[in-house]
Amino acid sequence: MKTQKFDSIVDLVVARSPLQKKKLRAYLARRDASFMEEAESFANDYCGYLESQKIPLEFAVSAYLEMCAMMMRCQIEFMKTGSYTIQEHSQAFEETYSNKEKMTSYMIGLAISQFLWETHYEILKSFERATETYCPTVDSYLEIGPGHGLYLHKAMKLLKPHTRIKVIDISPVSIAITKSIMAHFHPQRASISYCTDDVLKHDTEERFGFVVMGEVLEHINVPQRVLVKLNKLLEVDGRAFVSTAINSPAVDHVYHYKSVDDVRVMIRNAGLEIENELVLPVEDLPMEEIVEKKITINYCAVLKKETGHE
Numbered sequence: 001m002k003t004q005k006f007d008s009i010v011d012l013v014v015a016r017s018p019l020q021k022k023k024l025r026a027y028l029a030r031r032d033a034s035f036m037e038e039a040e041s042f043a044n045d046y047c048g049y050l051e052s053q054k055i056p057l058e059f060a061v062s063a064y065l066e067m068c069a070m071m072m073r074c075q076i077e078f079m080k081t082g083s084y085t086i087q088e089h090s091q092a093f094e095e096t097y098s099n100k101e102k103m104t105s106y107m108i109g110l111a112i113s114q115f116l117w118e119t120h121y122e123i124l125k126s127f128e129r130a131t132e133t134y135c136p137t138v139d140s141y142l143e144i145g146p147g148h149g150l151y152l153h154k155a156m157k158l159l160k161p162h163t164r165i166k167v168i169d170i171s172p173v174s175i176a177i178t179k180s181i182m183a184h185f186h187p188q189r190a191s192i193s194y195c196t197d198d199v200l201k202h203d204t205e206e207r208f209g210f211v212v213m214g215e216v217l218e219h220i221n222v223p224q225r226v227l228v229k230l231n232k233l234l235e236v237d238g239r240a241f242v243s244t245a246i247n248s249p250a251v252d253h254v255y256h257y258k259s260v261d262d263v264r265v266m267i268r269n270a271g272l273e274i275e276n277e278l279v280l281p282v283e284d285l286p287m288e289e290i291v292e293k294k295i296t297i298n299y300c301a302v303l304k305k306e307t308g309h310e
C-alpha cells in the first residue's frame with residue numbers, strides 16, 4: 001500500500017536528523033502492513049488537523065526533533081548525576097505547562113512519537129484494546145492530562161453519544177490543544193467538560209466508569225497521591241488505563257521511578273489492582289542489562305479497585 005503522507009513525515013525526520021535514520025528505518029522495516037495502514041491513516045488525519053491550525057508539517061517535524069533532543073540532553077545529565085533535571089512540579093508548570101510556545105511544540109512532538117517510537121505505539125495499541133473493551137458500555141469517561149488530545153480522540157470513536165465526558169489538565173495549553181482536536185475531529189460533540197486544574201486539587205464527588213491517565217504519574221512530586229485520587233474517582237466496577245515511565249528523564253519529569261516494581265507497589269498501596277500490564281523497555285536488550293544500565297522502560301496497565309476497596 002502507498003504510505004505517502006507517513007513517508008513524507010519520516011523522510012523529513014531522516015533528512016533533518018541523520019542520527020535517527022538507522023534506528024527509525026530499522027524499526028519501520030520490522031513493521032507489518034497493518035501498521036503501515038494505520039500509520040498512513042494517522043498521518044493523513046494529523047496533517048489535516050495541523051493544516052486546520054495553520055501549522056506547517058516542517059514545524060511539526062522540528063517540534064518532534066526538538067523533543068528528542070531535549071530528552072537526549074536530560075538523558076546525558078541523568079547518566080552523569082543519576083537524577084532527573086528537575087524535582088518540582090511547580091517548576092515544570094512555570095517552565096513548560098504554562099509556556100504556550102514550548103508546550104505546543106512538546107505536545108505536537110509527542111503526538112508524532114506515537115507512530116515513530118515503538119514503545120509509544122505499543123502503549124497506544126494497548127489503550128485501543130482497553131477502549132474497545134470498556135468504552136462502548138461506560139456512561140462516564142474521565143481523562144487526566146490529555147496533553148496532545150489523541151487518546152481522547154481515539155476513545156471518542158467508541159463512546160456512546162450521551163456518555164458524560166470530563167477532561168482535567170493543569171496546562172491551559174494542553175486544554176486548548178485537546179479542545180482543538182475535538183473541534184476538528186468531533187465537531188458534533190459539544191458536551192465535554194474541560195477543567196484547567198491540578199488533578200490533586202480538583203474537588204469533585206463525581207465517579208467515572210473509565211479513567212485515562214497517560215504519562216502523568218512521573219510528572220507529580222508524590223504520584224501515590226494521584227493514584228489514591230484516581231481510585232476515588234473510579235466507579236466501583238470502573239477501569240483505569242494508566243501509563244508511566246521508569247528511568248525516563250525529561251524537562252517535566254519530577255518523580256524518578258527506579259523500577260517497574262516501584263510502580264506496581266504504588267498502584268497496590270493506592271488500593272488498586274493490576275488487571276493487565278505491558279512492560280516496554282526502549283532498547284532490545286536482556287532485562288538485566290536494561291535495569292543495570294538504567295535504560296528507560298515505558299509501562300502501561302489497566303487498573304481496577306482492589307476487591308473490598310469501594
Ligand SMILES: C[S@@+](CC[C@H](N)C(=O)[O-])C[C@H]1O[C@@H](n2cnc3c(N)ncnc32)[C@H](O)[C@@H]1O
Nearest residue numbers: 097145146147169170171174198199214215219
Ligand atoms: C506527557 S503529557 C501526557 C499526554 C498524553 N496523555 C500521553 O499519554 O501521551 C502530560 C500531561 O499531564 C499534564 N499534567 C501534569 N501535571 C498535572 C496535574 N497535576 N494535574 C493535571 N494534569 C497534569 C500536563 O499538563 C500534560 O498535558
